[in-house]
Amino acid sequence: MNIDIVNIGRIIIKNLQFNIHSYKNEAGYAIKNIDIYLSNDQAKKYIEELNKIRKNDRFLSFAASTALSLFDFKNVDKMITASFFSLHGQLAINLNFAEESLFFSKKSVKLIENNPSDILINSYSQIATASRNLSKFSDAVLNYKKAKEIADFINREDLSAWQIFRLGKMYVNYLHQPSRSLEYLEKAKSIFSKIDSYFGKKGVSSSIDEIGDLYRQHTSNIERAVDFYKKAKEINQEISYHAGIARNIAHLGLCEEIKGNIDAAEELLEESIYLLRNIKHQDRGLAIRLGQLSRILLKKNDIENAEKYINESIIISEYYNDVKSIASHKICLGQLYRKKKDINLQRNISTNLSI
Numbered sequence: 001m002n003i004d005i006v007n008i009g010r011i012i013i014k015n016l017q018f019n020i021h022s023y024k025n026e027a028g029y030a031i032k033n034i035d036i037y038l039s040n041d042q043a044k045k046y047i048e049e050l051n052k053i054r055k056n057d058r059f060l061s062f063a064a065s066t067a068l069s070l071f072d073f074k075n076v077d078k079m080i081t082a083s084f085f086s087l088h089g090q091l092a093i094n095l096n097f098a099e100e101s102l103f104f105s106k107k108s109v110k111l112i113e114n115n116p117s118d119i120l121i122n123s124y125s126q127i128a129t130a131s132r133n134l135s136k137f138s139d140a141v142l143n144y145k146k147a148k149e150i151a152d153f154i155n156r157e158d159l160s161a162w163q164i165f166r167l168g169k170m171y172v173n174y175l176h177q178p179s180r181s182l183e184y185l186e187k188a189k190s191i192f193s194k195i196d197s198y199f200g201k202k203g204v205s206s207s208i209d210e211i212g213d214l215y216r217q218h219t220s221n222i223e224r225a226v227d228f229y230k231k232a233k234e235i236n237q238e239i240s241y242h243a244g245i246a247r248n249i250a251h252l253g254l255c256e257e258i259k260g261n262i263d264a265a266e267e268l269l270e271e272s273i274y275l276l277r278n279i280k281h282q283d284r285g286l287a288i289r290l291g292q293l294s295r296i297l298l299k300k301n302d303i304e305n306a307e308k309y310i311n312e313s314i315i316i317s318e319y320y321n322d323v324k325s326i327a328s329h330k331i332c333l334g335q336l337y338r339k340k341k342d343i344n345l346q347r348n349i350s351t352n353l354s355i
Helices: 005-014 020-030 040-053 058-069 078-094 098-112 118-133 137-153 157-173 178-192 198-218 222-239 242-259 262-276 283-299 303-319 323-354
Strands: none
Touching (some): 058 078, 098 118, 198 242, 262 283, 283 323
């Protein structure tokens, strides 16, 4: 058997509705006349093909991966099978299919749980991220710690540091325990700073930016947050990590918003959005920034542009099935419509008074 798994992915996408059931239904239809039993060589070949395309096209790679997930792996080596299940889990979480990621990442762990490896670390970490996205926070903490434990066991200091960072991020953004978060983030930063590479510097900048979030969200020391964001931005500029630069600029804009400098906040958010529109796979981040800019414009009574940006953010969030972001954006849209109504009412009153 020699099939073109990427072309099958294209067939799936052609008439696709964006939900996991639609992916699976289309995948089942696309492979209905194909021999689904895989050999080791075939499985490795298809995994290599998925890895080649996943950086450039997340939707196509996930569609092809969904088709491959319906094949029979019983004659395939456990490690190869686990690597595919882990990869499919990663592709799923990238598109916010948390349940799918959780299911396949757990399947990967079950196959190789007694074989410490990078694949096992990544699978546990994906279980944690999927659990976090499903608001199963205790499961998320447990699995990030498990991933770290395995990384420490096989001396993967970089992967261990990322689990520590993710725990810190969880404690500031989801569990609202800033002191615990700071402990994790400082530890992650310290480890990353000893790794002299692009990824080490990226880890340092990410940790510093997250510490900035901690000060912005949980203290009144906004200038301290600004200092962290500027430092993170410097590092990201040094390594040309443009998505990180866009995030740092947006966070600086949010600090200006808190300080009441609405024009400066608007300018920084617009700069961040401009950068994100020119970087691949930043749609979900773009939706967040559009929502934030809309809120800022609403404070300036720029109803027309605020409405334009919030509607764009809702369209993107709906495409990614990001329910929490959709709810947040629609709350903002409701506030916008109330303000629009109030402004129109005030205009009518002014008109009547002038007659």
